[in-house]
Amino acid sequence: xxxxxxxxxKRDKKELTREEIHYFIKHYxxxxxxxxxxxxxxxxxxxxxMNDLEISYLTDxxxxxxxxxxxxxxxxxKVDKHSTGGVGxxxxxxxxPMVASLGAKLAKMSGRGLGHTGGxxxxxxxxxxxxxxxxxxxxxxxxxxxxxxxxxxNEELDPxxxxxxxxxxxxxxxxxxxLIASSIMSKKLASGADSILLDVKFGSGxxxxxxxxxxxxxxxxxxxxxxxGKDVKAEVTDMDQPLGYAVGNNLEVKEVIDTxxxxxxxxxxxxxxxxxxxxxxxxxIFNNENDAKIALKENxxxxxxxxxxxxxxxxxxxxxxxxxxxxxxxxxxxxxxLYSKKAGYVNRIDxxxxxxxxxxxxxxxxxxxxxxxxxxxxxxxxxxxxxVEKGELIATLYTNKDNTEEIEKNVIEAFDIKKxxxxxKFEGILIE
Ligand code: URA
Numbered sequence: 001x002x003x004x005x006x007x008x009x010k011r012d013k014k015e016l017t018r019e020e021i022h023y024f025i026k027h028y029x030x031x032x033x034x035x036x037x038x039x040x041x042x043x044x045x046x047x048x049x050m051n052d053l054e055i056s057y058l059t060d061x062x063x064x065x066x067x068x069x070x071x072x073x074x075x076x077x078k079v080d081k082h083s084t085g086g087v088g089x090x091x092x093x094x095x096x097p098m099v100a101s102l103g104a105k106l107a108k109m110s111g112r113g114l115g116h117t118g119g120x121x122x123x124x125x126x127x128x129x130x131x132x133x134x135x136x137x138x139x140x141x142x143x144x145x146x147x148x149x150x151x152x153x154n155e156e157l158d159p160x161x162x163x164x165x166x167x168x169x170x171x172x173x174x175x176x177x178x179l180i181a182s183s184i185m186s187k188k189l190a191s192g193a194d195s196i197l198l199d200v201k202f203g204s205g206x207x208x209x210x211x212x213x214x215x216x217x218x219x220x221x222x223x224x225x226x227x228x229g230k231d232v233k234a235e236v237t238d239m240d241q242p243l244g245y246a247v248g249n250n251l252e253v254k255e256v257i258d259t260x261x262x263x264x265x266x267x268x269x270x271x272x273x274x275x276x277x278x279x280x281x282x283x284x285i286f287n288n289e290n291d292a293k294i295a296l297k298e299n300x301x302x303x304x305x306x307x308x309x310x311x312x313x314x315x316x317x318x319x320x321x322x323x324x325x326x327x328x329x330x331x332x333x334x335x336x337x338l339y340s341k342k343a344g345y346v347n348r349i350d351x352x353x354x355x356x357x358x359x360x361x362x363x364x365x366x367x368x369x370x371x372x373x374x375x376x377x378x379x380x381x382x383x384x385x386x387x388v389e390k391g392e393l394i395a396t397l398y399t400n401k402d403n404t405e406e407i408e409k410n411v412i413e414a415f416d417i418k419k420x421x422x423x424x425k426f427e428g429i430l431i432e
Pocket of ligand 1 (some may be wrong): 083084085110111114174179180181183187207
């Protein structure tokens with residue numbers, strides 16, 4: 001078998017066999033297939049797609065590229081959640097401690113920032129000392145003892161996704177249903193949870209630009225999981241503006257802390273309560289979502305969810321003083337306030353532009369070797385539906401870079417301000 005033949009087949013819109021997909025994954029992970037060859041195949045998949053059988057083979061081969069965790073010796077139902085990625089999406093860091101504070105066992109493998117979207121692992125690493133490279137033993141011990149652990153893909157667990165994820169990020173091949181479905185589901189299956197909740201986002205800040213594609217991606221992933229006997233559900237939610245106000249790693253962690261104290265943005269808080277209540281029912285801790293939601297709200301009010309966050313971060317080596325005193329986080333040297341050029345109501349905030357601008361300010365990677373500036377990003381001062389006066393503050397940029405005029409212009413233009421405002425009633429759908 002030869003990688004050139006495999007690339008040629010997909011370029012010519014032909015179906016790949018299990019053996020060919022196995023060959024590609026095995027030899028990309030062992031280094032025999034080079035990045036430039038893998039890039040060509042990824043682009044062919046991006047352009048020509050894969051059928052359901054090819055996607056399930058790809059997922060399985062990626063999962064089998066490393067170890068698969070067996071969590072069966074940890075009592076109870078182990079739950080996991082994953083978002084397809086968005087701008088300002090810090091849900092896992094809020095939701096994980098919330099559900100763990102009510103007895104759920106969250107065993108999660110996350111990813112880094114991808115394209116214009118941020119990643120949970122980078123956000124965790126913005127907390128000084130916090131490790132995401134737990135050994136399998138440490139991971140299982142932590143889930144058993146405190147009910148929550150989050151790790152990254154590594155040489156042992158889903159090494160294929162570790163390499164492919166980073167390569168897709170710099171080759172324009174992220175937004176593809178087969179590649180996203182196999183990336184997410186291979187991680188979820190390798191990390192061993194019994195039930196999985198997916199948040200499939202669509203809109204300008206998401207990889208899926210419309211609801212039809214998001215639904216297709218959701219159905220694809222739910223079916224992969226079901227065929228393997230897992231309880232998988234997928235929410236389809238919109239990402240037409242960033243989630244919450246903060247975009248950028250340590251800025252988002254500060255918003256996580258506010259949210260766990262009950263002072264978070266409404267959209268972020270509501271999404272976490274909805275997803276959390278579904279997960280608690282999946283974990284069979286509650287019989288219905290209403291009761292679960294009441295309990296989640298209580299644990300925010302009584303501080304138990306925040307204390308679980310502190311316990312989780314401390315166990316992974318993070319300095320808890322930053323969580324108790326968020327003012328300790330490094331602040332970027334250059335803080336730029338942006339003001340509205342007109343009066344009216346915010347109708348839309350182009351999340352893609354905000355995500356890309358945050359990346360250019362230093363908050364994300366443009367090439368494989370870029371080092372993220374944990375203090376860089378954007379804090380929105382207005383959200384969709386808000387009234388704005390001419391000259392009022394709409395966004396604040398945080399960066400250690402100079403020459404940001406182009407970025408400033410783009411962020412101001414990302415705000416669509418009109419005389420009137422008609423709310424969008426979409427409330428999300430659940431695929432099960
Ligand atoms: N999250 C992942 O883990 N993989 C993707 O491809 C996209 C989002």
